[in-house]
Amino acid sequence: MSKKPKLSIIDADGLIFKAGWAHRENLTQAGVFAVQKSVDSIIKNLLLTTKADYYVGFFGAEGKKNFRYNVATVKPYKGNRKTPEWVRYFKGRIKKHFIKKWGFYGVGDIEADDCLPILHKITKDDYEVTLIYEDKDLKQIPDHLNYNFGKQTFNRYSRLEGQKLLWAQVLTGDSADHIPGLPGTGPKNADVLSIADLETEEECFEVVKQKYLDYYGTYQLALERMIEQYMLVKMLDYPCFDYPKDLEIRSTESAGVKPKISKIELLNI
Numbered sequence: 001m002s003k004k005p006k007l008s009i010i011d012a013d014g015l016i017f018k019a020g021w022a023h024r025e026n027l028t029q030a031g032v033f034a035v036q037k038s039v040d041s042i043i044k045n046l047l048l049t050t051k052a053d054y055y056v057g058f059f060g061a062e063g064k065k066n067f068r069y070n071v072a073t074v075k076p077y078k079g080n081r082k083t084p085e086w087v088r089y090f091k092g093r094i095k096k097h098f099i100k101k102w103g104f105y106g107v108g109d110i111e112a113d114d115c116l117p118i119l120h121k122i123t124k125d126d127y128e129v130t131l132i133y134e135d136k137d138l139k140q141i142p143d144h145l146n147y148n149f150g151k152q153t154f155n156r157y158s159r160l161e162g163q164k165l166l167w168a169q170v171l172t173g174d175s176a177d178h179i180p181g182l183p184g185t186g187p188k189n190a191d192v193l194s195i196a197d198l199e200t201e202e203e204c205f206e207v208v209k210q211k212y213l214d215y216y217g218t219y220q221l222a223l224e225r226m227i228e229q230y231m232l233v234k235m236l237d238y239p240c241f242d243y244p245k246d247l248e249i250r251s252t253e254s255a256g257v258k259p260k261i262s263k264i265e266l267l268n269i
Helices: 013-023 029-049 085-101 112-124 136-140 159-172 190-195 201-216 221-232
Strands: 006-011 053-060 104-108 128-133 145-148 152-156 246-251 264-265
Touching: 006 013, 006 029, 006 190, 013 029, 029 085, 053 085, 053 112, 053 201, 085 104, 104 112, 112 128, 128 246, 128 264, 136 159, 136 246, 159 201, 159 221, 190 201, 201 221
Parallel strands: 006 053, 006 128, 053 104, 128 145
Antiparallel strands: 053 246, 145 152, 246 264
16 A cells, blocks of 8 residues: 655644744834745744645634634624734735745635644545644544644544543633633533543533533523534534635645645535
8 A cells, every 4th residue: 555645734824923923023024024934934844844745724814704703692702802913914914925925725704723624534535634733622633643833742633532622622612712611611620521531422422411401401592502612612624614615735845845736626525
C-alpha cells in the first residue's frame, strides 16, 4: 500500500493575531508589510513542522454572518468580545494577502475552524490530514493529527474522546464565545467530571440530557436549551452554508516541498 500524501489544513484567523501582535502600534502600510512578512514566515514554518505535501487555508468574515449568531437566544454569541482596533486594521489587509499569496479561502456563514473538520472528512481517505489551529473545540474531531500552533503541540483524539469533549462543553458552555451552557455548571461540576469515565457516546448524551431535564423541569424546554447549546459548541463536519465548493489543494512548493497541484471538486457533496 502506497503512503498517503500529507495534507495540512490551516485555520488562518489565529495567524493574523499571532503575526500582528508585535506590530499593533504600527497601523501603517509599513506595518502591513511587516505583518505580511511575519505571516509568510509562520505559514512556511507550520508546513515544514507538519511535513505537509499539500495545504489549504481558511479565514472567516467580519461581522455577524455566522449562523451561530442567529442560533443563540440565551446570550448573544460572542457578545462579550470586542475586537481591538489593530486586529480590525490588519485583518482586511492580510486577508487579501492570504488569497493572493497563499490561495486561502474566506467564509462567512460558518467559521474558519469549521472548515477544517469539513475538509478533513472529505479528504481523510486520500490524505494523511493534520489540522493546524489554535481553537480547543477542534479536539472534538477524531482520527486526524491536531497541531496547535500556539502551544506547538501535536495531539490525536479518538471518536469517543471527541464526543466526551463535545458533551462536556454542552454542559459547561464556552466563556470565550459567550456560550452559557447549563447555568451553574462549571468544568469542575461532578457530572462534567463523570463524563471522562463513560464508555459510550450514548452514555454521554444521557448524562447531559438528564442534567438539562433536572434543571429546566419540562422536556420541551430542556430539549430546546440543550439543542441550542449543542449547535453553538459543535464543530461542523459536513459541507454547508457558504463552504467553498471547489477547492484547490495546493502543493507546499513555497515551503521547499515537492511541487504538485491537485484539485478537489465538492459540488456533488
